[in-house]
Amino acid sequence: MLSTILGAVTLLYLGVALAFLAAGLWVSPALNRWARTLLAAALAAHTVAILGRWWESYRLALGNAALTHFSEKLRLVILQAPLSNFYESLVFFAWCLPFLGLITFRRYLRDYLGMVVALGACLLLAYVSLGGVDSRIKPLMPALKSNWLLIHVVTCFLGYAAFTLGFGVALLYLVREKRPRESLPPLPQLDRLLYRATIIGFLLLTIGILTGAVWAETAWGRYWSWDPKETWSLITWLVYATLLHARLVKGWQGRRIAWLAVLGFAAVLFTYFGVSFLLPGLHSYLT
Amino acid sequence: MTSIRLTVFLLLILAVVAVAGTVAVPDIYYRLWFLVPLGLLALNLLACLAEGLPQAIRKAARPFTGEMALSMPERGRFIWPADAAAAALAQEALGRELGRSRHEVIGEKEVIFYSRGRARPLGPYLVHLALVLILVGGIMGKFWGIEGRMLLQPDLDVSSFELEKPRKAVPLAFQVRLDRFQVFYYKEGGTPKEFRSDLRFFQDGEEKARVICRVNEPVTFGGYTFYQSSYGAMPQGSIILKASQGDKSWTLELPLRRWVDLPEGQGRIMAVRVEANLQGHGPAVQLGYRAGSEHPRVFWLLEKHPEMAEPLGSLRLALGPVKMQYYSVLQVKHDPGVWWVYGGFLLMLIGLYLAFFRPSQRWAVVLQRGKKDRWDGRLLGTSARGRETFVIHTERLLERLKKGAG
Ligand code: HEM
Numbered sequence: 116m117l118s119t120i121l122g123a124v125t126l127l128y129l130g131v132a133l134a135f136l137a138a139g140l141w142v143s144p145a146l147n148r149w150a151r152t153l154l155a156a157a158l159a160a161h162t163v164a165i166l167g168r169w170w171e172s173y174r175l176a177l178g179n180a181a182l183t184h185f186s187e188k189l190r191l192v193i194l195q196a197p198l199s200n201f202y203e204s205l206v207f208f209a210w211c212l213p214f215l216g217l218i219t220f221r222r223y224l225r226d227y228l229g230m231v232v233a234l235g236a237c238l239l240l241a242y243v244s245l246g247g248v249d250s251r252i253k254p255l256m257p258a259l260k261s262n263w264l265l266i267h268v269v270t271c272f273l274g275y276a277a278f279t280l281g282f283g284v285a286l287l288y289l290v291r292e293k294r295p296r297e298s299l300p301p302l303p304q305l306d307r308l309l310y311r312a313t314i315i316g317f318l319l320l321t322i323g324i325l326t327g328a329v330w331a332e333t334a335w336g337r338y339w340s341w342d343p344k345e346t347w348s349l350i351t352w353l354v355y356a357t358l359l360h361a362r363l364v365k366g367w368q369g370r371r372i373a374w375l376a377v378l379g380f381a382a383v384l385f386t387y388f389g390v391s392f393l394l395p396g397l398h399s400y401l402t
Numbered sequence: 403m404t405s406i407r408l409t410v411f412l413l414l415i416l417a418v419v420a421v422a423g424t425v426a427v428p429d430i431y432y433r434l435w436f437l438v439p440l441g442l443l444a445l446n447l448l449a450c451l452a453e454g455l456p457q458a459i460r461k462a463a464r465p466f467t468g469e470m471a472l473s474m475p476e477r478g479r480f481i482w483p484a485d486a487a488a489a490a491l492a493q494e495a496l497g498r499e500l501g502r503s504r505h506e507v508i509g510e511k512e513v514i515f516y517s518r519g520r521a522r523p524l525g526p527y528l529v530h531l532a533l534v535l536i537l538v539g540g541i542m543g544k545f546w547g548i549e550g551r552m553l554l555q556p557d558l559d560v561s562s563f564e565l566e567k568p569r570k571a572v573p574l575a576f577q578v579r580l581d582r583f584q585v586f587y588y589k590e591g592g593t594p595k596e597f598r599s600d601l602r603f604f605q606d607g608e609e610k611a612r613v614i615c616r617v618n619e620p621v622t623f624g625g626y627t628f629y630q631s632s633y634g635a636m637p638q639g640s641i642i643l644k645a646s647q648g649d650k651s652w653t654l655e656l657p658l659r660r661w662v663d664l665p666e667g668q669g670r671i672m673a674v675r676v677e678a679n680l681q682g683h684g685p686a687v688q689l690g691y692r693a694g695s696e697h698p699r700v701f702w703l704l705e706k707h708p709e710m711a712e713p714l715g716s717l718r719l720a721l722g723p724v725k726m727q728y729y730s731v732l733q734v735k736h737d738p739g740v741w742w743v744y745g746g747f748l749l750m751l752i753g754l755y756l757a758f759f760r761p762s763q764r765w766a767v768v769l770q771r772g773k774k775d776r777w778d779g780r781l782l783g784t785s786a787r788g789r790e791t792f793v794i795h796t797e798r799l800l801e802r803l804k805k806g807a808g
Contacts, residue, residue, distance in 0.1 A: 254588040257596055257617035307790070314758040321754060325747045334618045336549070336629040336735040338743060339540075341431050343424040353417045357410055363526075364406045390424075 117171075118250065120164040121206065121240060127157040128213075128237035132230045139226035139298040147225040151217075154224075154233055158213045161236075165210060168197040172252050190262075198268040199259050201391065202243060202250045207268070208387075209239035211276030219315060220280065223308055226298055231283030263330035267323060271348075274319030275383050278355075281312035282380035285373035292370060306368055309376055317355050324348055344390045351382040409450075412443045444537055447530050455531075458523040468506030471515040471766035474782040478800040482769075482777035486806075489514060492767040492779070495802040499795060500765065515766035522786070525757025532750035539742030547737035548572065551631065554580035554730045559604065563734040576605040576624050583633060583730040597630050599730040615732065629733040635678035635726045641687055642722025643671070653722070661692075668717060669693030674700065678726040683707060685724040761788025765799065779803060 134150035137143070172195040177188075197203040216224050216232035224232065242248070284305055291299040300308075327345070328338040339345060358375040361367040416439050423430040430436050482488055489505055492514040496503040503516040550572060552563040559577040564570070581600040588595045596616060603611040603623045613621045620629045640655040645664060652665045656673040663670050672690040680686035685705040691714060692698040703711045708720035765783040772778035781800055785792035 254593045254595065256593055260596075261618045318754050318758065321750065325751070328747070329744070332740065333620060334629070335631070336620065336627060336733045338740065341423065346420050346424045350417045350420050353413050353420075357413050357417075360406060360410060360413075 117164050117167050118244065120160055120167075122244060124157050124161045124164065125237055125240040125244065127153065127160070128233045128240065131157060132233035132237055135226060135229035135233060139230065142298055147229070150229055150233075151221075151224060154213055154229070155217060157233075157236075158210070158217060161206075161210050161213070165197060165206060168203070168206075168252070169195065172197055175252055176254070193262060193265055194255060194260050196265050196268075198264065199255055200249070200253060202248045204268065204272065205239055205243045205248060208272045208275060209236045209243070211273050212236045212239075212279060215273065215276050215280060215315075219277075220308070220312070223300070223304075226300075227287055228284065228300070228308075231287070232280065235279055235283065258334050261330055261334060263326055263333070267326040267330055270319045270326065271323035274316045274323055275387060277312050277316030277319060278376075278380055278383050281309050281316060281376050284309045284312060285376035285380075288373045289370065302369065306372065309372060310362065313355060313358060313376065313379075317352075317359065320348070320352055320355070324352060344386065347382065347386040347390050351379060351386050354379040354382050409443070409446055412439050412446065415439045416443065440537075444534065447534055451527060451530055451534070455527045458527050461523045462521050466515065466517040466520070466764060468504075468508050468513040468515060468766075471513055471764065471782065472508065472511070472768065474764060474766060474784045476780055477783050477796050478781045478803075480779045480781075480800070480804045480806070481772070482779060482806065484775040484777070486777055488512060488769045488777045488779070491806045492769060492803070495799065495806055496765065496767065499799045499802060510770055512769040513766055514769070515764070517762075517764040519756075519760040519762035519788075521756050522760050522762040525753050525755070525760070528749050528753030529757060530753075532746040532748075532753055535746030535749060536743050539739035539744075539746060542739030542742060543737045544739075547735070547739060549733070549735045549737070552578065552628070552732045552734050554578065554583075554599065554601075554732065556580050556582060556727065556729075563732075574624065574626070576603055576610070578603055578623075578628075580730055583728045585633065585728065597633055597730070599630055599732065601628070626734050626736050629735070630730070631733040632731045633728055634731065635676065635728050637676045637687075638725045638727045641673050641676070641724060643673075644720045644722060646718045646720075647716055656687075664717070668714075669696075676724065676726065678728070680704065685721070685726060687721060687724065689719075761791065762786045763788060763792050763795075765796070767803065 131150050131154045134146055134153065138146035138150055169192075173192055176191055176195050198207055212232050212235045216229070220228075243250075287299060288302065288305040288309065290296075291302060291305065299305075324345075327348075331340065331345075332338040354375070358372060358379060361375065362372055416436070419430060419436050419439070423436070482491070489512050492512075493503050493505065496514060496516050500516050501518065503514050506513045506515075548565070550563040550565045552560060554560055557579065559579050561575075561577045562571045562573045565572055579602045581602060583600075584596075584598045586595045586598070587593065599615045601613050601615055601621065602609055603613075605624070611623055613623075615621045615628055615630045617630045620627050622628070637658065640657050643654045643656050645652045645654065654662055654664075654671075656662055656671070658673050658676070661670045661672045670692050673687050674690050675688040677686045677688075680702060683704050683706065686702050687705075688700060688702050690698055690700050693714075699712075701711055703719055703721055705721045705724050708718070711719060763783070763785040765781065768780045768782060770778050781796070781803060783792070783796055
């Protein structure tokens, strides 16, 4: 049932991406409005699918426990947030892109930028369903039973999504610089947008890393253990800190910042996918 | 020391060394390769703080006055009729769009002004200060912190724990007793749901505390924090092994990890490991078997299904009842640096918020009697960063002011 919804949502995102592309090619405000509405509808369905899985996961966990107090149930609801394995995190990652696009960047969400958002969400969901990612709901192992799980994962993935948007904008910048094109936003606007996406991502990633450290301290008694996932998130953080210094202190703009954003996004990808598959560590529950 | 080029260079070196750490050299973070650039970066940060923080504080503390407001660039003009309650109208417009404004009369000019984000210049320095706090906390943990493990068997008082490197016991000024250890499973043989140690702490022969320690729920006593880290099971007493061949049978007692001769020169056998519940099949013992010059063999023998073990020639093996006892493994830690680190975390978030999401912006409405006594109004403003919100507010404000005349 839920996978059917997600399948439909994947196709819908693809449709939205094409609509935005067409809007960009033929400079059509009406098509942009349509695409935005359609994107909101897809996000709503995506949200329903996530909530449905949350409910299912909660029901399964409740089967194992006899809870009567409201506070106990609430705690179980929080613990069972569908963010505890690779499948769930991918579905949430895909959700973050249109969410950020429609909430934080709605003023710029048109044409090619809209396409970047919708296409990103579509590709992530397509990977979920075609890549053979295990979608079973599994009981939580004790280390994952923490109130920090929710805020840690939510902030990390919203941060990743902001960096993904930044990456898309950086690509648009580099393309537009090579071949000026009417339908692409002007360079200064892309530059500012890239900066906004980066600071939002940086703040969220920082909160993600810090809450992860607090969680590790309560679970294992170590706020930092140089586990590969931790180390790679720090590397990612350092790359973006470099970008911000280059811009704030050295006044770099434009192409060089765009390339740094590309580098930062490569670090994000490795932190998320590379580490899970290539390097062993504490976070290996994700696979 | 404070050149930004050096900073970027050091950040990149740290990133590269960290990459090396995750793929090839696992403990590089405690070697000079990492520590030297990190130390330089800390010096760099401190120099930068010493240089810029006082100035940033002065800047943030300097009040915004009507005099200063007058020197800002102009953003638009409007005209109000002579009978308008001009200052009040301007204050209302600023209040609607931004917030409470102040009012000064300078010569013939009425100046109504508003500022926000004055603390912005502190942002980056708070972030840098936070990094220093985190580093200090980390160093305190390394030098004055201590971390080890404690193995607790039910009802045996323990008053020390094991350091890992160098391996030695650290005495505690109190005793810990495990009253009970429990593992709960979601399903028989499935994922564990919860490990739980019921602990009691004693000091000078008196019970001081009675607590439950679970994963993610550490407990603190006597300056140490105890984390439920793992557990194990060991057999209570020796393992009873029943061997039979045709109509002959023997009963052997196997102490853990000691070779025992099988009867009639059929080789030797050893209990290597015991599991309380091997993949959901109940108690099991891993056995090593060796006969003559044959290569030794290792296999599992289940209490409930002895027939599943591979046969040793015509010899049949079975287990007597295996009585298991759990033990609990706790991580024990004392780290005086943690609060510095947490303080750094908090400061960093505040600093990031100030630096990026509180742009410093100022507006002023200047009113002056003009021709025919009507009010000539000017809107002034500046913004360091946050251009977009500045432009939006300025446009809306101007619209309001123009409408203000009715
Ligand atoms: C990875 C963490 C960071 C490190 C290691 C770091 C380090 C440094 C260092 C050493 C400087 C040189 C100071 C100077 O040239 O006077 C500097 C400058 C600066 N940093 Fe950072 N920084 C970090 C994070 C940040 C963040 C997150 C921000 C954003 C708010 C920031 C904003 C600035 C600014 C605005 C300056 C220029 C300050 C000035 O010229 O007085 N830094 N940083």
